[in-house]
Amino acid sequence: MKSTVDRAIMSRYDFRKFSVKVIYSLMVLVIILVSISMLYPFVTTFLGSLKTKEEFFSFPPKFFPQHFLWKNYGESLKYLDIPVYFKNTLFIFIGNVFFSIIFIGMAAFSLSHLKLPMKKWITFYFLSTLLIPPATYIIPNFLNLKSLGLINTYWAFWLPAGANAFFLLLLKNFFDGIHKELFEAARIDGSSELRCFFGIAVPLSIPIIITLILLSFAATWNDFYWSSLVMRGDNLPLAAAIYTKVIGVGSTITWNIRFAILTMTLFPPLLVFFFFSRYIISGLSVGAVKG
Numbered sequence: 001m002k003s004t005v006d007r008a009i010m011s012r013y014d015f016r017k018f019s020v021k022v023i024y025s026l027m028v029l030v031i032i033l034v035s036i037s038m039l040y041p042f043v044t045t046f047l048g049s050l051k052t053k054e055e056f057f058s059f060p061p062k063f064f065p066q067h068f069l070w071k072n073y074g075e076s077l078k079y080l081d082i083p084v085y086f087k088n089t090l091f092i093f094i095g096n097v098f099f100s101i102i103f104i105g106m107a108a109f110s111l112s113h114l115k116l117p118m119k120k121w122i123t124f125y126f127l128s129t130l131l132i133p134p135a136t137y138i139i140p141n142f143l144n145l146k147s148l149g150l151i152n153t154y155w156a157f158w159l160p161a162g163a164n165a166f167f168l169l170l171l172k173n174f175f176d177g178i179h180k181e182l183f184e185a186a187r188i189d190g191s192s193e194l195r196c197f198f199g200i201a202v203p204l205s206i207p208i209i210i211t212l213i214l215l216s217f218a219a220t221w222n223d224f225y226w227s228s229l230v231m232r233g234d235n236l237p238l239a240a241a242i243y244t245k246v247i248g249v250g251s252t253i254t255w256n257i258r259f260a261i262l263t264m265t266l267f268p269p270l271l272v273f274f275f276f277s278r279y280i281i282s283g284l285s286v287g288a289v290k291g
Contacts, residue, residue: 042266049073049260056256069256076260079253080245082238086268089237092157093220097213099162105205108171109197113183123172129165142229156230157220167212174208175201214276221269238265 014020044063048056049072051065076082110116111123145156183196191199202209220237227240236244246253246261 045259046263049256049263051256053254053256072256072260073264076257079257080241080261082264084234085236085238085241088235089220092154092237093217095154095158096161096216096220099158100164100167100212100216101209103162104164104167105171106197108168109175109201112172112175113180126165126168145230151230152232152235170208170212174205178204217272
């Protein structure tokens with residue numbers, strides 16, 4: 001029995017043409033150049049963390065260190081208590097995920113499967129906020145949280161996380177793809193709307209929920225501007241702590257030690273997205289806007 005092979009966009013016959021070979025080679029070259037340009041900052045940060053102070057400022061600059069100084073990583077822990085700030089980041093992330101999945105999930109489920117007056121206008125109201133630049137509502141958010149006495153508390157992160165219109169868009173479009181007959185049958189059996197949400201909608205939405213968790217992790221891990229505004233002292237998350245205690249302290253910390261700190265903070269998100277990147281692609285695909 002002959003095995004069948006799926007035909008790609010271009011067949012072997014197409015590659016016999018000289019013009020196709022040239023265009024294909026150019027495309028591969030562009031992909032390689034883009035990949036190198038994206039990897040270069042990570043590689044230079046890692047190699048810079050293993051250099052001496054003299055090698056770091058040597059001219060002409062040396063790409064590889066003469067000796068790999070792994071002790072720079074132990075030295076960096078004297079300037080920044082990474083486990084404490086990592087714990088703060090993790091705690092903020094868990095709260096963001098809870099408020100995003102529960103509150104935004106129930107709102108998306110209501111807009112998708114409940115009979116609400118002016119449902120389309122409510123959806124349009126939420127999604128229209130995506131057109132507003134985030135920089136325009138930083139000051140109003142800060143003043144609201146200050147008036148509520150929530151500055152320097154984790155609620156300054158959790159409350160805004162419960163009003164993410166982009167997450168609402170993804171969840172609603174995913175819920176729209178779940179057959180309404182499932183919920184109608186559950187209601188006939190006596191299930192409440194909360195039971196329908198937690199017992200049917202959430203288990204069927206695991207792919208998009210994993211995607212939202214990963215996107216929330218990226219946003220929490222990389223956020224330093226908002227964190228530096230609303231948090232102080234030892235309550236800072238890791239990105240804000242690096243910005244305030246490492247980058248903005250002048251010449252107190254040498255650059256090889258700074259790069260060692262930055263390298264240690266690079267590995268957790270790289271590992272997360274290396275193992276879970278397929279969930280982001282599949283989740284965004286199933287939650288895409290339907291035509």
